[in-house]
Amino acid sequence: MYRVLKRELIVPNIHLLVIESELIHKNAHAGEFVVVRADERGERIPLNLVDWDRGSVSMVFMALGTSTYKLASLKVGDEIATLAGPLGKPTEKVQGKNIVCIGGCYGIGALYPAIRMFKEHKNHITTIIEARSRLLLYWQEELRKYSDEFYEITRDGSGGFKGHVNDFLINYIKKNKTDMVYVQGCTYLTYLVSQTTRPFNVKTIVGLNPIMVDATGMCGVCRVIVGGETKFGCVDGPEFDGHQVDWDTLLARRRVYLDKERYSLSFYECEKYG
Amino acid sequence: MAKKIIPEKTPMREQPPKERAKNYDEVPYGYSEKEAMQEARRCLQCKKPICIKGCPVEIDIPGFIRLIAEGDFRGATEKLKEKNVLPAVCGRVCPQEDQCEKICVLAKKYEPVAIGRLERFAADWERAHGESSVPKIPRSTGKKVAIIGAGPGGLTVAGDLIMKGHAVTIFEALHKPGGVLVYGIPEFRLPKAIVYREVDYLVKCGVVLIVDFIVGKTATIDQLLEDFDAIYIGTGAGLPWFMNIPGENLNGVYSANEYLTRSNLMKAYLFPEYDTPIVRGKRVAVIGGGNVAMDCARTALRLGADEVHNVYRRSRKEMPAREEEIHHAEEEGIIFDILTLPVKYIGDERNWVKKMECIKMRLGEPDASGRRRPVPIDGSNFITPIDTVVCAIGQSPNPLIPQTTPDLKIGKWGNIEVDPKTGKTSKKGCWAGGDVVRGGATVILAMGDARVAARSIDEYLKTGVWRADEG
Ligand SMILES: Cc1cc2nc3c(=O)[nH]c(=O)nc-3n(C[C@H](O)[C@H](O)[C@H](O)COP(=O)(O)OP(=O)(O)OC[C@H]3O[C@@H](n4cnc5c(N)ncnc54)[C@H](O)[C@@H]3O)c2cc1C
Ligand SMILES: Cc1cc2nc3c(=O)[nH]c(=O)nc-3n(C[C@H](O)[C@H](O)[C@H](O)COP(=O)(O)OP(=O)(O)OC[C@H]3O[C@@H](n4cnc5c(N)ncnc54)[C@H](O)[C@@H]3O)c2cc1C
Ligand code: SF4
Ligand code: FES
Numbered sequence: 001m002y003r004v005l006k007r008e009l010i011v012p013n014i015h016l017l018v019i020e021s022e023l024i025h026k027n028a029h030a031g032e033f034v035v036v037r038a039d040e041r042g043e044r045i046p047l048n049l050v051d052w053d054r055g056s057v058s059m060v061f062m063a064l065g066t067s068t069y070k071l072a073s074l075k076v077g078d079e080i081a082t083l084a085g086p087l088g089k090p091t092e093k094v095q096g097k098n099i100v101c102i103g104g105c106y107g108i109g110a111l112y113p114a115i116r117m118f119k120e121h122k123n124h125i126t127t128i129i130e131a132r133s134r135l136l137l138y139w140q141e142e143l144r145k146y147s148d149e150f151y152e153i154t155r156d157g158s159g160g161f162k163g164h165v166n167d168f169l170i171n172y173i174k175k176n177k178t179d180m181v182y183v184q185g186c187t188y189l190t191y192l193v194s195q196t197t198r199p200f201n202v203k204t205i206v207g208l209n210p211i212m213v214d215a216t217g218m219c220g221v222c223r224v225i226v227g228g229e230t231k232f233g234c235v236d237g238p239e240f241d242g243h244q245v246d247w248d249t250l251l252a253r254r255r256v257y258l259d260k261e262r263y264s265l266s267f268y269e270c271e272k273y274g
Numbered sequence: 275m276a277k278k279i280i281p282e283k284t285p286m287r288e289q290p291p292k293e294r295a296k297n298y299d300e301v302p303y304g305y306s307e308k309e310a311m312q313e314a315r316r317c318l319q320c321k322k323p324i325c326i327k328g329c330p331v332e333i334d335i336p337g338f339i340r341l342i343a344e345g346d347f348r349g350a351t352e353k354l355k356e357k358n359v360l361p362a363v364c365g366r367v368c369p370q371e372d373q374c375e376k377i378c379v380l381a382k383k384y385e386p387v388a389i390g391r392l393e394r395f396a397a398d399w400e401r402a403h404g405e406s407s408v409p410k411i412p413r414s415t416g417k418k419v420a421i422i423g424a425g426p427g428g429l430t431v432a433g434d435l436i437m438k439g440h441a442v443t444i445f446e447a448l449h450k451p452g453g454v455l456v457y458g459i460p461e462f463r464l465p466k467a468i469v470y471r472e473v474d475y476l477v478k479c480g481v482v483l484i485v486d487f488i489v490g491k492t493a494t495i496d497q498l499l500e501d502f503d504a505i506y507i508g509t510g511a512g513l514p515w516f517m518n519i520p521g522e523n524l525n526g527v528y529s530a531n532e533y534l535t536r537s538n539l540m541k542a543y544l545f546p547e548y549d550t551p552i553v554r555g556k557r558v559a560v561i562g563g564g565n566v567a568m569d570c571a572r573t574a575l576r577l578g579a580d581e582v583h584n585v586y587r588r589s590r591k592e593m594p595a596r597e598e599e600i601h602h603a604e605e606e607g608i609i610f611d612i613l614t615l616p617v618k619y620i621g622d623e624r625n626w627v628k629k630m631e632c633i634k635m636r637l638g639e640p641d642a643s644g645r646r647r648p649v650p651i652d653g654s655n656f657i658t659p660i661d662t663v664v665c666a667i668g669q670s671p672n673p674l675i676p677q678t679t680p681d682l683k684i685g686k687w688g689n690i691e692v693d694p695k696t697g698k699t700s701k702k703g704c705w706a707g708g709d710v711v712r713g714g715a716t717v718i719l720a721m722g723d724a725r726v727a728a729r730s731i732d733e734y735l736k737t738g739v740w741r742a743d744e745g
Contacts, residue, residue, distance in 0.1 A: 023492055035486075037449065043540065043549040044449075066549050082449045084486035213540070213550075216447050216488055217672050218512040219532035223523055230516070230523060235674065249523050252625030256525045260551035267546040 001079035005056055007071070010138045014106060015072050017047075018058045024085050025052040030113035031091030031207070031239050034059065035215045037082035038070035046212045046234070048110035048184070049086060057083070060109025066264045073272075087215050088238050092205070093121055097179035100126045100172065101147075102165060102193055107185025108139055110207060114182060119146040126176070127151070128168065130189070134159030165189070166196040173200050180205065183242065187251060194242030204242040208233055210253060225249050281384040284313040286391055291605040295575045298461045298543060301602060307347070310395040314343035317387045320379055325389065328374040330722035333357045335374060339392055348403070350396040358393075359433040360426055360721065362401065362468045363455060365394025368718050369596045401471065408478050412439035417735040420445060420502040422489045422675070425453020427508035427708030427720035429472065432481045434728035440735060442480070443502070445487040450539060453510055454709075455717070457539040458531070460569050462576070463599075466538075490674035495682070495704065504703050504731045507690060508724065511709035512672045516665055517561070521619030526553055526627040530566045530666035537573050555662025558582045559630055561616055562666035563593035566714075568600060570664040571608045579662075582608050587615040587635050587648040613637070615650065619663060630660045671710045687713055697727030702740050705731055 006018035024034065033046045034057060045067045051058040063072040074080070091114050099118055103111035108129045118125055127147040131137050133156045144150045152160025153168055161168050172178070181204040183193045190206035197204045210222040210233040222233035225246035231237060287303045288294075294301050305313065317339045325335045334353055341350035354361040370376075370390035378386035417440045421428045424446040436442045450456050452469040477483055489495065489509075498505060514529035516522050533552070536542040540550035558574040560567050563586035574582045584603065586593060589612050593600060604610070613635040620629040634654035637646035676684045683691045683700035690699055690706040697705040707723025709715055734740060 023487070026497075027491060027493065041541075041548045082486055084447070084449070084488060084492070086491055087488065213532060213535055214448065216491075216512070217674060218514070219535050220514045220516070220529040221532045225523060230518075249625065252525060253523065255624075256553070257551045260545065264546045264549055264551065268549075 001081065002083040004074045004076055004078045004080065006076060007074045007078075009072075010060065010109075011136050013063050014060060014109075014136070014138065015063065016058060016060055016109070017071060017074070018056050019080065019083050020055060021052075021057050021083060022055060024049075024057045024083070025054055028052045028057070028086045029090030030117040032086035032088045033215075033238065034083060034085030035087060035212070036071070036080055038067060038074070039081050042070060042081060043067045044082060044213055044215065046087070046209070046215055046238075048106070048207065050109040050112050057085070060106050062106045065261045066268045069265065069268060084215075088234060089236070091117060091182070091239055093117065094123060094180065095121045096123060098124045098126070098177050100128065100169070100178055100181045102128045102130070102169070102181065102183045102185070102189070104130045104165070104185035104189040105136075107183070107189065107207065108137070108143075110184035111182075112139065112142060114184070115143060115146045118182075124148050126172070126178075128153060128165065128172075130154070130165045132156060164192075166192055169193065169196050173197065173202060178202050181242075183207065187247075187254060190242060191247050191251075194245065194247075198243050205239050206242040206245065208238050208240060208245065208250065210238075210250060211256065223253070279318075279380065279384060280316055283385045283388040283391070284309050284316075286388075291602075291607070294462065295572075295606040298576060300465055301462055304398050305391055305395040307345075307399070310342050310347075310392060310399075311345060313388050314339045314392060316380065317343070318379060325374040325378045325387075328377045330373070330718045331357045331725060333374075333393075335389055338396060339387065339389070342392055342396060347396060347399040351400040354393060354396055358721065359430055360472055360717075361393050362397035363426065363464065363472070364718055364721075365390055365392075365397055366464050366468075367455075367459060368393075369716060371597055373718070401468070408475075409437065411436065411480055414441065415439040415735065417441065417504070418443070418502045419504045419506065419731060419735075420498050421506045421508065422495075423447075423453060423508040423510055423708075423710075424451035424473070424483065424485075425508055425510050425708060425720060426455060426717045427510075427724040428453070428506065429476060430721045430724035431506045431508065431707075431728045431731070432476050433479070434725065435731060436476065436479050436481050438728075438732045438735075440732070441482075443482040443484060445489055445492075445498075446483065446485045447488040447509075448539065449485050451483055451485065453508075457535045458566070458569070460534065460538055460573055462572070463569065488674065490678040495675060495679040495701070499703055503735055504705070506697075506724075506727055506731065507675060507699070507704060507706040507710055508708045508720065509672060509675060509710045510720075511669045511689075511712075511714045513670050513688070514665070515668045515670065517616070517667060519616065519618055521621060521627065522665070524619055524621040524627040525625050526555065526661060527619060527663045528553075528665065530560075530562070530570050530664055531669065533570055533664045534566075534573065537577070543573075543577060552577065553662055554578045555660075556580045557660050558662040558664065559585050559616070559658075559660045560664045560666055561585050562668070563588065563595060564666065564668075564714075565595045565599055567664075567666035568595045568603045568608075570666050571603055572606060574662065574664065575606055575608065583611050583658075583660075584608050585611045585614050585616060585632065587613065588645065589613055589637060592645045613648065615648070616663075617655065619660075620657070627660065627663055629657050630663065631655055631657045669714055671713070689713055695726070696730035697723055698730060698740075703734075
């Protein structure tokens with residue numbers, strides 16, 4: 001069992017979770033993730049590592065379904081059943097490049113360790129975070145600290161640039177030398193950014209989120225097609241070249257359990273709030 | 275003088291097929307005391323018992339059987355445990371028909387002694403009649419051993435080395451110990467409580483078990499060697515194979531590992547009480563002819579399938595699954611499509627598998643394995659509707675440890691290479707055995723390897739000599 005040191009709502013529906021661990025920090029790198037299981041009956045779900053130190057690891061998650069709802073109801077001192085990691089391949093370390101880093105929803109948190117690592121390796125970093133509304137943007141201070149340029153985008157115009165990330169990005173790439181784009185967030189965002197950068201031929205690294213079970217390469221549920229080849233997201237990824245990803249298959253495979261997930265959530269809520 | 279031999283094994287009562295295909299309870303009930311003693315008396319107590327030669331861990335077979343015949347059931351378990359720390363497991367899943375029972379002298383004319391059933395009986399009797407006491411642990415040697423993987427191999431090494439006074443820590447990647455016994459083999463064939471009890475026993479003896487620890491990620495082998503004097507790698511063969519045919523990434527196409535892990539380890543059969551879902555297909559195709567395929571097919575049935583097809587490219591005779599598993603599957607209504615090979619899965623607009631295209635095969639010349647090679651029959655392709663596919667064609671070792679341990683010598687199939695006499699790898703202080711060395715093999719072979727390695731580890735810890743030629 002692993003003790004909860006902190007669980008707080010950062011912005012509506014997005015939570016910070018800090019769990020006690022003396023082990024995971026030792027080999028942790030940007031781009032890696034952990035597997036958590038809320039309780040003995042819980043599912044194993046992957047969450048990006050957003051920070052770590054000698055005594056803890058931190059994650060940012062969006063409450064979507066049963067597993068994340070369970071995590072969202074944790075209090076300081078509670079325990080979760082599983083915490084395993086770090087998992088996946090670290091973000092590739094590049095040096096002296098102009099990198100645009102883009103994050104949306106939970107991906108804003110997931111950007112944090114990558115930006116920190118890119119900065120250590122002397123890259124020029126342009127950070128873009130996006131959300132429907134200003135109310136859903138967070139960690140501006142933390143991200144600014146490691147960014148050379150910093151932009152906010154809201155679809156409703158309540159803060160920063162009004163509109164969609166692709167419009168902003170096209171403009172930016174046209175005006176500024178961009179060696180690489182790095183994206184964390186939901187599949188729609190990673191897809192959209194990859195499609196946007198493709199005509200400009202700017203290398204685009206995306207953090208994918210296929211369904212996982214063991215996350216050690218044992219089951220193969222996390223298969224994604226990259227460059228025409230089947231890869232296991234948990235061990236060959238989760239970061240891949242967005243221009244090589246077969247997005248149709250990824251999107252379809254993410255929906256395998258849609259009906260069951262809805263049913264599971266209503267069952268959980270019914271049990272909890274009856 | 276010759277006692278009259280009863281030609282057949284004492285039958286074991288089982289759940290009726292129709293009933294059991296809907297539940298997860300164990301299929302065979304096991305012998306009663308009376309039945310066990312009756313069966314034990316069939317044993318001739320040979321002077322030179324050849325059955326022992328068929329047992330990879332050399333259990334004193336006539337010895338424990340005699341004790342059962344005499345009604346000394348505790349004595350029988352103790353005799354078993356001298357050589358085998360997991361008799362309740364082996365009595366259920368070992369392929370006795372290819373090992374001890376195959377060469378039992380009775381088998382020449384009659385049915386062999388039901389050695390497996392007797393082994394299971396003795397182990398179950400002990401479970402039902404109270405805790406075996408924790409043995410006296412020798413004084414600490416001050417040496418520390420790390421065991422990677424809590425499968426039957428790792429557990430065996432742990433048991434052997436704790437009894438030599440070494441400090442033993444097991445690191446397991448998943449949240450539960452047991453390896454394939456827990457994530458792979460279904461409850462109806464091997465109740466998980468049996469495995470957990472064996473693990474609890476080791477923990478009581480002082481073995482430290484650390485779960486959620488992925489060696490190669492959480493810490494590498496080299497990092498562990500800073501803290502431990504010796505390492506045993508028993509990480510199994512967890513990397514699932516696919517056939518690389520069109521449509522394998524459609525929704526509804528599973529690897530056996532995913533299907534069984536969801537169902538067994540994550541308890542998806544109890545969804546939604548447990549959170550992990552699984553597709554409950556109505557027409558399921560399971561590809562492959564081994565134990566793994568039989569387990570998947572019988573699981574599909576229990577998850578509510580109307581029709582489960584086992585699709586195998588050779589004939590029934592070549593199926594590598596245990597005879598008992600094939601027999602149970604047949605009884606439960608699994609349909610065997612032999613000499614058939616899938617070539618393509620066909621999906622709908624939502625990416626769900628709907629049909630399977632297969633080709634018929636015939637048997638040609640024997641291949642390297644001595645089995646007749648299946649050859650496709652031109653123009654025999656046919657399409658059949660299907661809504662779930664489970665691919666159970668094999669697996670190889672997981673590359674996580676090889677990738678992060680550059681000086682570990684790896685074979686063609688990603689297996690770790692060892693000296694079979696000692697289990698030593700190419701890396702000083704590291705041993706390996708079981709499926710990570712052999713590829714998918716058996717529980718008892720993993721335990722046999724473990725025994726060999728444990729002896730060698732103990733010797734190394736005592737002498738500090740890795741190789742004889744090393745000054
Ligand atoms: C490598 C990796 C890293 C990840 N890191 C994070 C992270 O840092 N923070 C985080 O919040 N999530 C992360 N995810 C996604 C997270 O694992 C899932 O959101 C989680 O499994 C949802 O579980 P659930 O039971 O709460 O929801 P489910 O019941 O599984 O899903 C509820 C509903 O939400 C949909 N859904 C699930 N996940 C997503 C998603 N990511 N985007 C859009 N819709 C979705 C489902 O299709 C379903 O309709 C990561 C995934 C991977 C593979
Ligand atoms: C479905 C199925 C049915 C079977 N039926 C039978 C049968 O009836 N009879 C029979 O004799 N054999 C059967 N087998 C084969 C048998 O189960 C295996 O040969 C045996 O379990 C191998 O034991 P092992 O200890 O080598 O590895 P495993 O049992 O595979 O255990 C390895 C353990 O190591 C862990 N691990 C892996 N990588 C790491 C890492 N990097 N760090 C930490 N831990 C790690 C795994 O999570 C696992 O728990 C079956 C196998 C399957 C899959
Ligand atoms: S060979 Fe058969 S009859 Fe002889 S001792 Fe072994 S089990 Fe008994
Ligand atoms: S999650 Fe099982 S192999 Fe990737």
